[in-house]
Amino acid sequence: MLINGLITEVEIIDLNHTGQGVAKIDNFVVFVSGAITGDVVEIEITETRKNYAVGQIINIVKPSEFRIKSPCEHYEQCGGCQLMHMDYNEQLKYKKNRVINELKRSNVSFEESIVYDTIGMEDTYRYRNKIAFSVIEKNDEIQIGPYEQGTYNTVDINGCMLQSKEADDVVKAFKNLMVKYKIKAYDKNLNRGIARNIVIRNNRKHDLMLIIVTVTDNFHNKGELINELVSLVPNIKTIVQNVNNKNTNLIMGRKNITLYGEGTIIDMIDDLVFTISPETFFQVNPVQTEKLYQTAIQYADIGKHDICFDIYCGIGTISLMAAKKAKKVYGVEIVEQSIINARENAKRNNINNTEFFAGKAEIIVPKLYKQNIKADIVIVDPPRKGCEKEVIDTIISMSPKKVVYVSCNPSTLARDIKLLESSGYKLQKVQPVDQFPWTVHVETVVCLSRKNPDDRIEIDLNLDELDITASESKATYEEIKDYVQKNHGFKVSSLYISQVKRKLGLEVGTNYNLPKSEDARVPQCPPEKEKAITETLKHFRMI
Numbered sequence: 001m002l003i004n005g006l007i008t009e010v011e012i013i014d015l016n017h018t019g020q021g022v023a024k025i026d027n028f029v030v031f032v033s034g035a036i037t038g039d040v041v042e043i044e045i046t047e048t049r050k051n052y053a054v055g056q057i058i059n060i061v062k063p064s065e066f067r068i069k070s071p072c073e074h075y076e077q078c079g080g081c082q083l084m085h086m087d088y089n090e091q092l093k094y095k096k097n098r099v100i101n102e103l104k105r106s107n108v109s110f111e112e113s114i115v116y117d118t119i120g121m122e123d124t125y126r127y128r129n130k131i132a133f134s135v136i137e138k139n140d141e142i143q144i145g146p147y148e149q150g151t152y153n154t155v156d157i158n159g160c161m162l163q164s165k166e167a168d169d170v171v172k173a174f175k176n177l178m179v180k181y182k183i184k185a186y187d188k189n190l191n192r193g194i195a196r197n198i199v200i201r202n203n204r205k206h207d208l209m210l211i212i213v214t215v216t217d218n219f220h221n222k223g224e225l226i227n228e229l230v231s232l233v234p235n236i237k238t239i240v241q242n243v244n245n246k247n248t249n250l251i252m253g254r255k256n257i258t259l260y261g262e263g264t265i266i267d268m269i270d271d272l273v274f275t276i277s278p279e280t281f282f283q284v285n286p287v288q289t290e291k292l293y294q295t296a297i298q299y300a301d302i303g304k305h306d307i308c309f310d311i312y313c314g315i316g317t318i319s320l321m322a323a324k325k326a327k328k329v330y331g332v333e334i335v336e337q338s339i340i341n342a343r344e345n346a347k348r349n350n351i352n353n354t355e356f357f358a359g360k361a362e363i364i365v366p367k368l369y370k371q372n373i374k375a376d377i378v379i380v381d382p383p384r385k386g387c388e389k390e391v392i393d394t395i396i397s398m399s400p401k402k403v404v405y406v407s408c409n410p411s412t413l414a415r416d417i418k419l420l421e422s423s424g425y426k427l428q429k430v431q432p433v434d435q436f437p438w439t440v441h442v443e444t445v446v447c448l449s450r451k452n453p454d455d456r457i458e459i460d461l462n463l464d465e466l467d468i469t470a471s472e473s474k475a476t477y478e479e480i481k482d483y484v485q486k487n488h489g490f491k492v493s494s495l496y497i498s499q500v501k502r503k504l505g506l507e508v509g510t511n512y513n514l515p516k517s518e519d520a521r522v523p524q525c526p527p528e529k530e531k532a533i534t535e536t537l538k539h540f541r542m543i
């Protein structure tokens with residue numbers, strides 16, 4: 001057993017999914033932040049648990065051949081990037097291996113040769129078209145930036161190498177004008193102040209949308225602030241004030257007030273034009289998005305008689321690309337504004353074989369199926385938690401010839417592929433795409449085909465046990481359970497997770513794990529497990 005304070009030398013043999021180096025001391029796993037495969041490092045053990053320990057680097061004895069010097073002055077502190085000390089080609093290999101490992105962990109049957117090399121970027125900086133920063137006041141100074149690694153402290157940055165130069169300009173100008181016009185940053189503890197966050201979006205033409213998230217509707221010098229911002233950064237085409245007066249970790253509230261311009265910006269993917277609103281999802285790396293979507297459309301292999309479903313369709317990006325080839329495309333999405341944009345986008349692009357539905361996919365898709373609307377080809381692009389079981393079950397019942405799955409989380413992707421595989425689908429191709437250079441994140445497109453066209457499996461849908469976890473949630477129940485098991489050495493149930501989430505004010509389905517009868521006795525999460533779950537939710541930045 002290792003003890004805290006022990007100083008020892010280790011060789012890093014692997015990199016885990018959060019980007020920590022993995023070493024072994026007498027077969028006991030040690031995680032080392034800031035180390036990469038091939039490094040030999042002197043470490044101090046700072047934390048010991050039942051199944052693993054954590055070590056902190058004291059000295060790099062022999063650097064890995066893939067170690068590079070990070071070009072970002074904020075890298076050590078900032079939580080945005082995790083791999084800026086690693087050669088880019090190695091990152092691409094790491095991402096491919098992550099996908100392979102997750103497929104293996106879920107027992108999916110596949111040959112490694114069907115997993116292609118990660119599609120990388122040529123120009124790996126300034127690729128993001130959206131950033132969200134917190135605004136705080138510290139020692140009488142306004143600070144704006146991302147969160148520090150593993151905490152909710154703000155890193156006051158001069159610029160971010162992943163965002164556009166114009167976005168850097170907006171951050172500087174906004175900070176100076178907050179000082180000039182005495183606009184206070186919101187202090188959560190004292191419940192005082194105005195500005196909470198800023199969100200900046202840009203399109204490929206470098207037009208900017210600035211979203212200022214405030215606690216109240218009104219604040220002094222609003223007009224002066226807007227006029228000066230626009231003259232200092234002429235690329236700003238629209239400014240929206242978003243009001244969020246809730247005690248929540250979600251950045252944006254529900255109310256938007258357009259202060260300047262149209263309240264939307266326009267961007268293009270391929271030859272299609274899209275309207276983007278403050279709250280709508282749009283992939284953050286436009287260069288790679290084209291490659292991602294082109295792969296998805298190529299895998300779908302849509303014919304002119306095919307009915308297509310685009311589930312989790314956002315503003316209809318994939319739907320419109322599919323509609324150019326299909327007989328008809330049905331898009332389903334939970335954010336109502338996105339569906340309004342999707343319908344407008346179809347019109348704007350003269351596409352008239354699409355139909356969009358606003359609502360939860362787990363409700364809408366089974367409903368469509370009950371109305372005898374079935375897909376020949378299904379494309380899904382869910383959030384990190386993957387597809388709800390009702391969606392997978394309905395896809396299986398519909399029995400489309402192909403399912404194309406676009407995913408930002410290899411772990412839930414592998415889980416859902418296994419479900420499809422168990423019901424008659426075969427994994428054909430897997431293409432990782434690097435949407436997020438310098439971070440551990442990876443996007444993947446996979447193609448599954450129905451093994452036997454005559455296989456149809458009827459499944460009863462159970463809709464009353466839905467866990468309608470917020471779409472912004474970053475980890476699934478399975479991921480939370482896995483993390484607790486690995487890091488705390490015990491199991492926790494979905495019931496306990498939902499109790500803790502509810503206690504912390506996170507959204508869980510209204511009927512998820514509630515007792516069926518009023519006087520039912522429900523076991524309560526013990527304090528030790530509550531602590532572990534809370535720590536895990538923090539790890540996944542859900543609180």
Ligand SMILES: C[S@@+](CC[C@H](N)C(=O)[O-])C[C@H]1O[C@@H](n2cnc3c(N)ncnc32)[C@H](O)[C@@H]1O
Nearest residue numbers: 281312313314333334335360361381382383471
């Ligand atoms: C990864 S994004 C993909 C969007 C779109 N395909 C694109 O590439 O722009 C996932 C989308 O799923 C939506 N979403 C989350 N939970 C949902 C649910 N339960 N039902 C339907 N849509 C959901 C989100 O609002 C988001 O637009």
